[in-house]
Amino acid sequence: MASTVTYKYIKQNPDIMEYIRRADKALEAQGYTEHSFAHVEKVASSAAMILETLGFDERTVELARIAAMMHDIGNVINRIDHAQSGAVMAFRLLDNLDMPASEICSIISAIGNHDEGTGLPLDPISAALIIGDKTDVRRSRVRNTDMLTFDIHDRVNYAVVSSKLRFNDSKTSIVLELEIDTEISSVLEYFEIFMKRMLLCRRAAEFLGVKFEMLINGGRIL
Numbered sequence: 001m002a003s004t005v006t007y008k009y010i011k012q013n014p015d016i017m018e019y020i021r022r023a024d025k026a027l028e029a030q031g032y033t034e035h036s037f038a039h040v041e042k043v044a045s046s047a048a049m050i051l052e053t054l055g056f057d058e059r060t061v062e063l064a065r066i067a068a069m070m071h072d073i074g075n076v077i078n079r080i081d082h083a084q085s086g087a088v089m090a091f092r093l094l095d096n097l098d099m100p101a102s103e104i105c106s107i108i109s110a111i112g113n114h115d116e117g118t119g120l121p122l123d124p125i126s127a128a129l130i131i132g133d134k135t136d137v138r139r140s141r142v143r144n145t146d147m148l149t150f151d152i153h154d155r156v157n158y159a160v161v162s163s164k165l166r167f168n169d170s171k172t173s174i175v176l177e178l179e180i181d182t183e184i185s186s187v188l189e190y191f192e193i194f195m196k197r198m199l200l201c202r203r204a205a206e207f208l209g210v211k212f213e214m215l216i217n218g219g220r221i222l
């Protein structure tokens with residue numbers, strides 16, 4: 001059965017929007033960085049860019065966008081195991097929209113495997129979601145406006161002056177290019193926070209048959 005559930009439709013679904021908003025509110029109350037629409041839309045466009053560049057079909061790209069849009073809703077239940085709880089929530093939401101089981105499987109596998117520690121790339125959609133999610137570092141994700149009370153996550157995100165995800169010319173590597181203000185956070189501090197995530201990105205890229213490279217302030221780190 002062909003599905004009619006599109007990314008556009010999901011974005012206009014008031015219930016799904018409410019889960020995204022409330023999940024982000026729960027994280028805000030715990031002092032986490034922004035996980036709302038700016039985050040999930042960025043993840044959706046990165047995941048789509050990766051799969052489009054690698055020549056995947058339109059529906060696979062669309063499913064990756066939908067998975068990205070819904071990937072953090074589990075935070076409304078608890079930060080811990082939010083990938084798994086979010087996958088179960090997405091199952092119910094998408095099943096109610098009559099999405100075919102084969103598509104729901106792809107989406108809930110990707111959501112349930114997006115977090116470092118418990119997640120692994122299982123297929124192209126989950127691999128693209130991992131890379132899109134873990135590479136979203138930017139100053140605008142920091143909510144705390146008082147630099148004196150910044151924690152390490154605030155500092156590291158705030159230090160990222162610019163961040164770009166792209167393919168190299170031969171399309172054999174996905175490149176994360178960061179410009180970090182080292183007055184705010186050192187490259188070492190960046191790695192303290194992001195090491196596990198970058199290693200997961202590397203696994204995800206390998207799954208897609210490409211390399212994952214990282215440039216910080218013009219220097220190659222990975």
Ligand SMILES: [Fe+2]
Binds near residue numbers: 071082083114115
């Ligand atoms: Fe997450």
Ligand SMILES: [Fe+2]
Binds near residue numbers: 039071072
């Ligand atoms: Fe996320």
